[in-house]
Amino acid sequence: MSLTTTLQYDNSSLCADYIRDRPKYPSHIISSIVDYIKEGKDTPTSGRFPLAVDVGCGPGVTSTSPLSPYFDKVLGVDISEAQIKEANLHNEFDNIEYKVVSGRHYH
Template identity: 40%
Template sequence: MPKDLFSEQSEAYFKYRPGYPVELFEYILGYVQDRKLAWDCATGNGQAATILANYFDKVMATDISTAQLKNAIRKPNIIYIKASAEKTGFEANSFDLITVAQAYHWLNWDKFYSEATRVGKSNGVIAIWTYNLIRSDENAINNIIEHFYHDITGPYWDSARRHVDEGYDNIPFAFAPLPSKTFNIQWVYTREDLLGYLNTWSALQTYIKQKGESPLPLISEALYDKWGTDETRVFNFPLSLKLGRIIK
């Protein structure tokens, strides 16, 4: 059964998760032959699907979370469907591009490979990416985030999280390889926004379920103390992209 770790905080996910840089999509599209139909798998709130909709005639966006789909960004050429990554019901040989944004580590890779190969066109492109731990230009703030990540929520991360930490370097990906690349997401947060983003972590939700309380108060005072007088700060998320092609 696919994991659904994000339904309970779907509204926060929509509000606080960072978007993706246009440069990422332009790089991917350099390998895509046609732009008729794309599938954004495990779409969440549609962050990737929304950008794909600017380039493709139609985007099919799937997720197993009804709550995430309810909060998804709407565009006329995006069709949202509740479906797993491993079994969609889509017609064979349909998609020019298949994307999995910040979710490939949750999938059953063998079954997804079979489904993506079935529904993707021959020579169609598969793009998966993940972004790693958020960072500021202020070391004191980074220290707080790293302490929260490693020491407080660390024991509550699913084992699949290690693939994110590794930038997908060692994750199984059986498609014919295309040149991968790294990017950077730059995002602006207030202090409250940053805490809102941290609240979307799956490990934090597991912590709450096991302990009955949020761990955010353990760092909020220190974060407010080190933030300084600026209302907002710029944060960076290093992003790793893996690309492949469907060979039939």
């Protein structure tokens, strides 16, 4: 991804549009994700899995926050500082952490 493309995501106006216009996943989608994980792992006695990582989390409202009840920790990562700033502003969960990451280090 070029620097120009990356900078397009670092726009507070785009973040506001994303939060306003991006549909939320229906609850059955999140349930399907959790059920899929349960098929491959024993459910911990706490009922919560240790960690979920949401790559490309944006402002965190689409999948990061809905995953929170099922995991001890949820890490949302995105290339956009503006998106992560929004995610942190709206974060209501103690077990969610957001970080800006660049895929450049993983080539």
